[in-house]
Amino acid sequence: MNNYLDPYRDTGLLHLWAERLQKYQGKPLKLMEVCGTHTMAIARYGIRTLLPERIRLVSGPGCPVCVTPSYYINSAVALARRPETIVATFGDLMRIPGDEGSLLEAKSLGADIRVLYSPLDALKIARDNPERQVVLLSVGFETTTPIFALAIDKASQEGLNNFTVLSANKTMPEVLKVLAGDPTVGIDGYLYPGHVSAIIGTRFYEELAEKYGVPGVVAGFEPLDILTAVAALSEICNEGRHTVRNLYTRVVKPEGNPRAVQAMERVFEPADAVWRGIGRISGSGLAIREEYARYDAWKVFDLQIGEYSEPEGCRCGEILKGTKSPGDCPLFGTRCVPENPVGACMVSSEGTCAAHYKYGGIR
Amino acid sequence: MRMCLAVPGKVTEIKGKTAIVEIMGVLREASLELLEDVKVGDYVILHAGCAIEKLDEAEALKTIELFKELKDIYHE
Ligand code: SF4
Numbered sequence: 001m002n003n004y005l006d007p008y009r010d011t012g013l014l015h016l017w018a019e020r021l022q023k024y025q026g027k028p029l030k031l032m033e034v035c036g037t038h039t040m041a042i043a044r045y046g047i048r049t050l051l052p053e054r055i056r057l058v059s060g061p062g063c064p065v066c067v068t069p070s071y072y073i074n075s076a077v078a079l080a081r082r083p084e085t086i087v088a089t090f091g092d093l094m095r096i097p098g099d100e101g102s103l104l105e106a107k108s109l110g111a112d113i114r115v116l117y118s119p120l121d122a123l124k125i126a127r128d129n130p131e132r133q134v135v136l137l138s139v140g141f142e143t144t145t146p147i148f149a150l151a152i153d154k155a156s157q158e159g160l161n162n163f164t165v166l167s168a169n170k171t172m173p174e175v176l177k178v179l180a181g182d183p184t185v186g187i188d189g190y191l192y193p194g195h196v197s198a199i200i201g202t203r204f205y206e207e208l209a210e211k212y213g214v215p216g217v218v219a220g221f222e223p224l225d226i227l228t229a230v231a232a233l234s235e236i237c238n239e240g241r242h243t244v245r246n247l248y249t250r251v252v253k254p255e256g257n258p259r260a261v262q263a264m265e266r267v268f269e270p271a272d273a274v275w276r277g278i279g280r281i282s283g284s285g286l287a288i289r290e291e292y293a294r295y296d297a298w299k300v301f302d303l304q305i306g307e308y309s310e311p312e313g314c315r316c317g318e319i320l321k322g323t324k325s326p327g328d329c330p331l332f333g334t335r336c337v338p339e340n341p342v343g344a345c346m347v348s349s350e351g352t353c354a355a356h357y358k359y360g361g362i363r
Numbered sequence: 364m365r366m367c368l369a370v371p372g373k374v375t376e377i378k379g380k381t382a383i384v385e386i387m388g389v390l391r392e393a394s395l396e397l398l399e400d401v402k403v404g405d406y407v408i409l410h411a412g413c414a415i416e417k418l419d420e421a422e423a424l425k426t427i428e429l430f431k432e433l434k435d436i437y438h439e
Pocket of ligand 1: 343345
């Protein structure tokens, strides 16, 4: 496998591409990536240090944990505190501060919370614990949602009656439109997320390019994938072309993965969603369909969607829109650090503030 | 394990709807229920216990060629 990845990390070629980019003389550009894995890779490989002044690469709302509103965490903590429940979750959600503490704190006070590798593992926990209620926490974009859908579908086929899902899943298209149409954000081009695109395909991006005039390039996650995608995108933007280029063809097909989309659409339907730091965007989230209501933890436990508020002083909202950098936040690295995060962008290792903190960010 | 992590791996075994996928020498189980026609020897992208897409080796080679051709990346 090392051999397999080597050509995507070739240092000689990286330097050649960086040199080429340094010669960029076109108009100043603001390019946005919208994928937590890109955020991390860009920070880790120091991609920004290779770019010329004129090309700014910012991180948008691509980390699903970062955009999950605090009321979701409050509901998850409330469920975890009930003695009959087992909460099953990805580890990333454990440290997000809610109004009544984090899931990690609830766990240290005795709540039964299990960290999973796959949503499908929650089914086994439910089978093994018939006297308990297993609540699976479900956040994520199109890459992950089909797997939650699969878990719900399997539970329904098995007739499991002690399994529910607390969903806050989101989809990319509407938020991409909102940001593309917002002049205060001023995006020239999108670097599209490879694995979301693997599921939804690239046709929506064409629409965005035509209607909103924002071109894009679909990129993989290795350093050469990212650098060449930035180079291609800069050129497309500078020439004023409204086109989409797929440079991750080894994984992304124009039609995406129809089987995964079907799985997702069978169980979920479009719904309004609140994006932490950005606000409510209609049709930008997913809710469990009525046919699967008995697996919907919001309904089964009659949970109220609370008000959403941001921690005082936190600039995550502007950071998620790419109008501010972590360094612009007075709390960055002082009161807000990964071990003790104030805002959501510092919680997940894929959050912009956490990535800047760990690897150092430039501009 | 970060939730968004999705990595390529090679299918070494298939039992029904489950595959064993090798990632950097580590073997992991993966559900094949979101894909069609996966064979032993295929590369897949593994995410949260599921194979979410196949990796096309011919396209992979093309991309690597593209990396080497500094000029061609700008135009199709
Ligand atoms: S440093 Fe912390 S408080 Fe400031 S914007 Fe980032 S997450 Fe929010």
